[in-house]
Each structure stands twice: as structure tokens, then as C-alpha cells.
Amino acid sequence: KSLVMRNTCLLAVAWRITGLENLGDDFTLSQDQGIIEPNAEFSVHVHFRATRQINLRKYIRLEVYDAENILGIVQTENILVLAEAYDVALDISFPKGADGGIDFGIIKVIDTVKQTITLKNKGKYEIGYRFQLESTKRDMPDVNSLFSIQPNKGTLAPNDRASHIYIIFRSSISTHIKDEPILRCQVIEPTMAEGGEVIASIPVKISVRAVFSTYQMLPARELNFGTVLVGGRRSRTFTLENTGEFEFKYFIFKMPIMASHQGKKSVNSSKLGKSQDRSSSMRSNGAPKQKEQTPQARLTIGIFTVFPGYGMVPPGGQLVITVESSGDQIGRHEEVLNIDVIDRDPKDNPTGIPYWMIIECCAPNIVVDDIPSIFEEHFICQNINLHQCLQTVETSGIYIEDEKKFLFHNVYVGDQAEARFKIINVGKVNADVVVSVKPISSKIAARIVDIFEVEPTRLNVASYGHKFVVVRFTPPTMQTYQCLFEAIVEATPGLPKSKSLAFDIVGDGNLPRINILRPLLRNKIGHPLLIYSRLLLGQTEKLPIVLKNDGTLPAQVVETDPEPAHSILEDGTRELILKISAMVNYNDFECLCESINFKDTLLYQTRIYSIVVTNKGPVALDYTWKVVMNGGGRGDHTETISSVPDADALIEEMNGQASNRSIGIHSLNKAIQTSSRSSTSTESSFPHLSVGTNKPPFIVEPYTGMIAAMDAQEFQVKFAPKDVGDFEAMLICSIPI
Secondary structure (H helix, E strand, C coil), rough: EEEEECCCCCCEEEEEECCHHHHCCCCCCCCCEEEEECCEEEEEEEECCCCEEEEEEEEEEEEECCCCCCCCEEEEEEEEEEEECCCEEEEEEEECCCCCCCEEEEEEEECEEEEEEEEEECCCCCCCEEECCCCCCCCCHHHHHHHECCCCCEEEECCCCCEEEEEEEEECEEEEEEEEEEEEEEEECCCCCCCCCEEEEEEEEEEEEEEECCCEEECEEEEEEEEEECCEEEEEEEHHHHHCCEEEEEEEEEEHHHHHHHHCCCCCCCHHHHHCCCCCCCCCCHHHHHCCCCCCCEEECCHHHHHCEEECCCCCCCCEEEEEEECCCEEEEEEEEEECCCCCCCCCCCCCEEEEEEEEECCCCCCCHHHHHHHHCCEECCCCCCCHHHCCCCCCEEEECCCCCEEEEEEECCCCEEEEEEECCCCCCEEEEEEEECCCCCHHHHHHHHEEEEECCEECCCCCCEEEEEEEECCCCEEEEEEEEEECCHHHHHCCCCCCCEEEEEEECCCCCCCCEEEEEECCCCCEEECCCCCCCCCCCCCCCCEEEECCCCCCCCCCCCCCCCCCCCCCCCCCCCCCCCCCCCCCEECCCCEEEEEEEECCCCCEEEEEECCCCCCCCCEEEEEEEECCCCCCCCCCCCCCCHHHHHHHHHHHHCCEEEEEEECCCCCCCCCCHCCEEEECCCCCCCCCCCCCEEEEEEEEEEEEEEEEEEEEEECCCCCCCCCCCEEEEEEEE
């Protein structure tokens, strides 16, 4: 404020203001004394600074006197000073627990949440207020679109009732604001300037988190039953987990055809939802067709049944949804579920969450036309021209393709022959196979009990696997026997029978037999008859006996000379001159085998190799086999038979003796690494024959005996390891000259 003084006289006057101490420190004057020229004016500025609340009514005194102060005070004026310093007292009350701010907490997107604050003017005069929203971060969404304030501005009379201000939050996107001063309450002094002046701006911190319903499915996008046996009912489950903050409802429908194709092309079809009206479709997030469907507790889609079809999942909880498949139709089946999780992000599959269900139903079957694989252990002939096949093949089993017939060949009466057939499953599911051998007719003569038998009669063949069945043939007599072999997959109800593996099995019981071609004469009972002419003493007559082997088996013929019919003369003597002849010769023999290499053999299993020694001489040949283990092998198991301490010494000894000869030294090098496949077989049990006390793994049977003149003997060399390693030995056959 200004105090203006005017000198209206013709003389200069002096002035002074006193009583300033009554005003206090809040008041200051630009000048408290001075001289005013005649007919002049002078202004004194009085400054008031409100540092505290006061209501002042005080006087100051203006004293006027002549310039030389000769006359003293000639005029006095008491000036009343009125001043008031007041405070704006605005009280803002926040909700309980908000700690000086507004916390909306965690809410669902699209939910509308309202918080209330109160304003009260505790001052003496009327004030105004106005609320303003401002983003505090660059990545923060537009807060003016998220919040609305009612009322946004107004006036507060002194000592009036509190005014309620409503802050409303609503968002269509996921939002997270934590203790951000995005709201400011501006306090307005209406008496200052035009329209009032903002005298204070109070920041208000706001926290809010708006979230969608979030979920997780395990398995994530599809439930694959894999390959199953047709006709069987299968059940699988998938889990719907609530990973959000609120419980949500879900509904399962059948996915419309167009939507399922779109889901295959792009599972995350977020761009499709941008053009939709979020405010109208947010709650269901589904396609229009889906809304027309009625929720079902058990939903059947194709061959699948899904339950429960709808429900509620609490936050952090899981719900197991079961899918059952009848599996009664062969082929691949695929259906798509439409899962609607309420209040999820509209960008997440706006037409519904696709979930695929896949199953492939297969019928079991076995291979019936791959002849080389089924009969891989046997010789196969194209046609019935067996004579040439049987002459060139040493196997006991032959399959004839043209007649679908398997033949057991060269089986002795009373012996048992075995044949293995391969049952192959090239399908995607296991196959239960029933195997049988059946008589070809119901006649008594066609019975096959104790003649043909198969093992096992039932077996389960894994997918893309195989198993062997064994057919045993035991002919009781010399005749032809026949049966029907059949392997068929066990029938599945409601499905036609699959093709079976079927063929005839024929076997002959054989015995060695010969035919006497000469002599041609027979006696009354049909026995061959040799008739010699009368001879003088000392004369000799020879009559031939010609024998022919008409059978398929070898026939070592034993000559018997029964005593002829005669009469005994008593007291009769006769002198006979006996001629004695003898043949002395060296043994002459042949063995074509030089070495034997056995392939890898399991412990306690036996591999067999056959060698033949032929006696070419006119005298019988005695033999004794001995096994000498060499110490030069690579294995840890090397030992020498105690009866033959050194192989080289034994050879020198045998070569130096005049009474013995060695037919050869057969070295078994790398015995467990390589072997001839065509002449090696495996058996499960064997008689254990060894020389010495250390029991080497090599055995020769028979190890001692005699070979008749002009005859041959087959020996079996067996390798039966009882320890791990590489073994090497020498087989030495001792033959007296």
C-alpha cells in the first residue's frame, strides 16, 4: 500500500512517521521521514508480508513540522492500519489404509472401480479447487482415458460440510501403476486475480493394477492319444490352470469349421481382435456362433467325449478336464475344441482358444505275404520240383511257394525235428496272435496229436517287432503226415477278421532201408538165396551181393552169417588144412579241415562245428582226440591240458615215434571272433566232455573210437565258454599206425 502526502503551502515541510513498532516485523516502510517541497507530493510505500496468521488494527502517527524545525510539530495525523494474514486450511481425507494416496488394488480389466476422497475447507474464507491428471512416465498410458473425477472442480465455503470427490477407474487394457503422483489437487484463491489464482498444488499418489484372466493348459495346444488299438476305449486328461489373480469361468464348445482352420494357420491370431469392439465382446471373447451354443456338462465331438464342459477355476487352482475316445473307427481322427476363458485378453484368440484332440485307431495285423522273411531260416523253392532241391539242400525244412507247403525233410522215425517261423508285426499297435496246428480232416488217420505241436500257442508281438514260433514234428511211423499251420490276429469285436498266415506242413517218417538187387533168387519165404556149386577141397567160388539204398537217409549195413543147417557126426574125425591170410598196411586217412573259427558266443551257450575224417585204408583206424589250450591267445582264459603239457613237444614226440602218426594240427585262431554261418549252430544244453582237470571250452565228440576200413566218421567240435575272453587251442588226433 502507498501513503501519499501533498504539501499545499509555499514553504517546505518536514515529516516523520512514528509508532511503527506497533505494527511488528511483518510491516516495512520505504521511508519513515523526509522533506516535501512546496506544492509537491511524496509517496511512502508500506509493505506487509504475512508470515503468520494475524488480524491487525493499529495506528501509526504522521508528524509534520517546518523544515528548520523552528516551530516544532505543527500538524499530526493518526493513520489506522488494518491488515489480516490468514491461512488456507484444506483438509483431504483418503480411504482407510491408503496411507496418503489412493490404491485401487488389483482389479479385472473392464471392471469399473470407484474410490472416494473428501475435501473440507477449515479456513475462514471461501476457496476453490480443481483436479488435474498428468502422466509421470513416457511408457505410461493416457491417464485421462483411464480415470475420471466427479466433480472435477468447485468451491468450498468455510466451515461447510465436507465435499465428496469420486475418482473412477476403468481400463480396457492391462494396466499397472504403482504409487505414481499422477493426480494433483490445485487450491485456488478466488479473490486474487481474475478467475482466481492457484496458490497450492497437492500431489496425490495413485496405485492400480488391472489384469486379464490368465491361464495355462498342459499339454499346451493339443491332446494326442497316439496310436491305439481299434475298439478300445481310451481316456486322457489335460489341465486348465488359473495363473491370474481372480477366479474365472470357462466354457467348452465345438470349434466352428472356419475358426478351426484359422487357428491352424495362426494360433496366436491377435491381429484379428484389434478391429473388434472390445467393450462389447470382452466378457465372452467368443465368436458369434459360439454364443449360440448351449454349455454342456459332457460334450461329445466326433468320437471324443469331453467333461466337464464348463466350470469355475479359482486363482492358482487347476482343473483336470477328461477326454474319452471310443476308438471304434479305423483311421486318424482330429477334432478341435473351442475353449472360452472369460475375461481373458481379447488379443488371445478372439474367436475362442483352439485345442486339438488327435487319435489314430489301427487294427492289428501280421505279415502274411513276405515269404523270405517268414521262412528266413529255411530253404525256399518256387515249385514242386523237389527232387533237385532235396539233392542240393542239406536242411531239414523246405518251403514250396506254389503250393504254400512246408516240408520236413529227412526225419528219422521217433526223432523230433523243429522249424521256426517268424511272426512279423509291421503295424502301429501290438498284435495278440493265436497260433495253431490243425488236422486237415476229421478222420482218425489225419490226427496229429503227439505228431505236430506248436509253441507258443499265443503271443503278443510288439509294433514293428517280431517273434518266432516253433513247430515240432515227431513221426511215430514210416508214413506221411500233414497238418495246417495258422497264425491269426485275435479277433476284435465289431471288426472283420484280418488275414491269417496259413500253410500246410508235411512231414515223412523215415528209416534207413536197402534193396537187395543180387542175388535174384528167393526162397519160399522170400529171402535172398545164394546157391554155390559143389567144390573140391581147396577150391573157391564167389557170388556177389548187390545192395541199393532206396531211401533218403544213409543206411554202416551189418553183415550177419547165421550157422547153416548141419548134422553132427559122432566119433568122426577129419583133418582140415586151414589157410590163414592177413593184410598188414599203414593207416590211410583224410581230413579236409585246417582251422575252425567260432563267432562270438554267449556264456554257457554252445556252438558246434562238424568235421569229417575219412579212412581210405583197408584196415580199421583207431583214434583219440586231445585238446591243447595255447597260451598265446588274447583272452585271460588260457590254459594247457595237464595230460599234454606242451603242444610243440607233443608234435615232436608224435613225429619221432614209429608207432604213431598225427593226422594234422588244427589251430583255432581268434575262436570267438569269426565263424562260418552255414555250418555253425547253437544249442542250449550239451554233455560236458573235457580232457584234464581244467575243463577247456573246446570239446570233441566222440573223442575216442574206431573208423572202419573205407568208411568215414563225423566229429562235432563244440565251443562252450564258461568265462569271458578270447580262446585258442589245438586239436590233436592220435592215430596208431
